[in-house]
Amino acid sequence: MDLDTFLALIRNGESERIEFKRSPTKTLHHEIAALANAEGGHLIIGVDDTGAIVGTDVKQAVESITSTLQSVIPPPHITTHRLTVNDRNLLVVEVEKAAALCSVGGVVYIRTGTSVRPLSVQEILMLSSELGTVAWDGAPAAPEREIDPASIEWFFKTIRESRGRTIQPDDRERYLRSVGALRDGMLTNAGVLFFTETTSHIPHARIRMIGMENEEPAWSREYEGPVWQAIEAVYADLLREIRKGEVIVGTRRVRVEEYPARALREAVINAVAHRNYTIGADVKIFLHPDRIEIRNPGGLMPGVDLADPEHVPRNPSLSNLLYDTGFIERYGFGIRMIQREVERHALCSVSFSGASNRFSVTFSKKSDVLIDTTDREILEAIREPMKSSEIAGVVGLSKPMVVRRLKNLMGLRLAVKEGSGAHIKYRAAH
Structure with missing residues (x-):
């Protein structure tokens, strides 16, 4: 660590990720565990509470750190940096965010603001779910008698239609156990979400759609019941809310949707499938005049990279049920499918953002996409198939410019591409 980096750390004082210590204290293990259980951070020894550099015995500080880490289970990963500023020695302990909750004497600590406190049982469960160390959806939650028979019939009928599998009545209970809906003679949390009215057991397991005007809520709707019903109801309402513009092409009047419907549906399914149900908040869909944001409680699972997303399910049993019924097409494909559908749609873009305990997918309108005279x-x-070079000759544009416009028209579903390589031709969509 260089001097500029160090000075930048102490410039703004203590925070959730930075702790100052004049010298090693008896609570160092609490401080390190709390940082690891939050977002990681830096413990700086040799700086007082005001940010003044006072120096420390670095050798003693390293020995204290080494000794105190033995009481943290599992031990977090740290890196130490020795610095000298104005002839004063300092030790900077860089603490990485832990992959599993770290405890001291059986107590789990968390850093909030500039203080450290023990976690409640509910908070431990929430953070364990966020880290993927506890599969909340597989825990028994309600008596099996609370199953809605109509939901069960729908489930096995849909498996047959979506996956081509027929489960005989005598094998149904065994099958529900195998996919994680039943355990020890009880409905699991996944089973509750799929086969009951849900909110009587999990009050926050709902979806809320909010209409926004001038960045303020104007109206809202709530969707409850089995999650598969809620997904279908939300999707139907989204289709009604999406505006459809009209483009006149020759004698045809073509309706164009503002957003790709399939991508919206996938984003809603992902929010329900991968949210953290131990967080007492619902999935929210914000309908702004220029964008749609779908926000779910719970960040990305550790190890998941948006640039190359892999399937790391927070709720594996719920994911199994959604896959069996065709909501999830292929594991690990949701984000890629959303990106692909948006790339094909000329009227919007998509962005993904993850924060502490929250993940959002935002579809934004492109204001610069127009159908002009040249289009x-x-x-x-291209009422009859033509090559791009031929089209360029007809409309008097360069071939690259024609290809760019054709891509836009294909995104609007107004044109299609046929053939491959040197034989590619374009035609107007029928």
């Missing part, structure tokens, strides 16, 4: 000339020209 209409291209569509008129």
Whole structure:
């Protein structure tokens, strides 16, 4: 660590990720565990509470750190940096965010603000779920008698239609156990979500759609019941809320949706499947005039990279049920599918953002996408299939410019591409 980096750390004082110590104390293990259980951070020894550099005995500080870490289970990963500023020696302990909750004497500590406190049982469960060390959805939650028979019939009928599998009545209970809906003669949390009215057991397991005007809520709707019913109801309402613009091409009037419907549906399913149900908040869908944001409680699972997303389910049993019924098409494919559908749609873009205990997918309108006279000339020209070079000659544009416009028209579902390689031709969609 260089001097500039160090000075930047202490410039703004203590925070959730930075702790100052004049010298090693008896609570160092609490401080390190609390940082590891939050977002990680830095413990700086040799700086007082005001940020003044007072120096410390670095050798003694290292020995204290080494000794105190033995009482932290599992031990977090740390890196130590020795610095000298104005002839004063300092030790900076860089603490990484832990992959599992760290405890001291059986107590789990967390850093909030500039203080350290023990976690409640509920908070431990929530953070364990967020880290993927506890599969909340597989825990027994309600008597088996609370199963809704209509939901069971729908489930096995849909398995047959979606996956081509027929489960005989005598094998149904065994099958529900195998996918994690039943355990020890009880419905698991996943079973409650799929086969009961849900909110009587999990009050926050609902979806809320909120209409926004001038960045303020104007109206809202709540969707409850089995999660598969809630997903279908939300999707139906989203389709009604999405505006459809009209484009006149020749004698045809073509309706174009503002957002790709399939991508919206996938984002809703992902929010329900991968949210953290130990957090007492619902899935929210914000309908702004220029964007749609779908926000769910719970961040990305550790190890999941948006640039190359892999399937790391927070709720594996719930994911199994959604896969069996065709809501999840293929494990680990949801984000890629959303990106692919948006790339094909010329009217919007998509962004993903993760924060502490929250994940959002935002679909934004592109205000610069228009169908102009040249686009209409291209569509008129390709009533019969044509190569891009031929189209360029007809409309008087360069081939790269024509290809760019064709990509836009295909995103609007107004044009299609046929063939491959040197034989690619374009035609107007029928």
